[in-house]
Amino acid sequence: DGGITQSPKYLFRKEGQNVTLSCEQNLNHDAMYWYRQDPGQGLRLIYYSQIVNDFQKGDIAEGYSVSREKKESFPLTVTSAQKNPTAFYLCASSIGFGYKWDSHYEQYFGPGTRLTVT
Amino acid sequence: LAKTTQPISMDSYEGQEVNITCSHNNIATNDYITWYQQFPSQGPRFIIQGYKTKVTNEVASLFIPADRKSSTLSLPRVSLSDTAVYYCLVGDPRLDTGRRALTFGSGTRLQVQP
Numbered sequence: 001d002g003g004i005t006q007s008p009k010y011l012f013r014k015e016g017q018n019v020t021l022s023c024e025q026n027l028n029h030d031a032m033y034w035y036r037q038d039p040g041q042g043l044r045l046i047y048y049s050q051i052v053n054d055f056q057k058g059d060i061a062e063g064y065s066v067s068r069e070k071k072e073s074f075p076l077t078v079t080s081a082q083k084n085p086t087a088f089y090l091c092a093s094s095i096g097f098g099y100k101w102d103s104h105y106e107q108y109f110g111p112g113t114r115l116t117v118t
Numbered sequence: 119l120a121k122t123t124q125p126i127s128m129d130s131y132e133g134q135e136v137n138i139t140c141s142h143n144n145i146a147t148n149d150y151i152t153w154y155q156q157f158p159s160q161g162p163r164f165i166i167q168g169y170k171t172k173v174t175n176e177v178a179s180l181f182i183p184a185d186r187k188s189s190t191l192s193l194p195r196v197s198l199s200d201t202a203v204y205y206c207l208v209g210d211p212r213l214d215t216g217r218r219a220l221t222f223g224s225g226t227r228l229q230v231q232p
Contacts, residue, residue: 109161
């Protein structure tokens with residue numbers, strides 16, 4: 001089955017530690033995204049990547065880092081510089097940007113990782 | 119990026135048609151309107167996308183007036199399982215150089231009662 005996997009589902013860390021969240025997709029999608037969701041709130045974009053070895057900051061990139069060394073993988077590191085890291089983290093992918101005027105792509109989301117930092 | 123405004127919450131009963139309206143006054147020429155559905159502790163799921171007039175698929179219809187300053191997601195005969203948060207997004211989903219990814223707002227929380 002094609003899809004996006006995120007692991008683990010729940011993650012607990014001590015304050016001051018860096019932690020890396022995994023995101024893998026086998027959909028052969030070019031674009032991948034990381035979002036953060038706080039209770040009762042919408043999704044906020046952290047980073048996105050249009051293609052391998054390229055990524056762009058989203059609206060709340062401070063305290064986070066990413067890499068895109070392989071097409072199928074887009075790990076997110078939550079660093080100790082992130083002031084309030086406890087949240088639900090969602091990874092998504094889409095076919096990718098296109099150059100045709102009528103090319104518009106939907107995002108496919110993973111199941112999410114709930115990170116708790118104490 | 120176009121800002122969207124949608125109701126915070128809505129209530130309905132099983133079997134009724136639900137219409138959720140989204141306002142996007144400063145939508146740009148190249149922007150599309152996309153709706154997602156999210157259940158608790160899950161990632162959002164794409165429902166429908168459109169540019170103008172009416173789009174219909176197996177789960178919903180999307181109505182977009184000629185001025186494109188608003189759009190309405192219509193869910194026919196809702197059931198309890200349609201209880202979820204619905205997000206209206208406006209933007210160009212393509213990520214060409216200089217363009218930004220779509221932005222999710224707070225969404226509309228739909229509660230369907232028996």
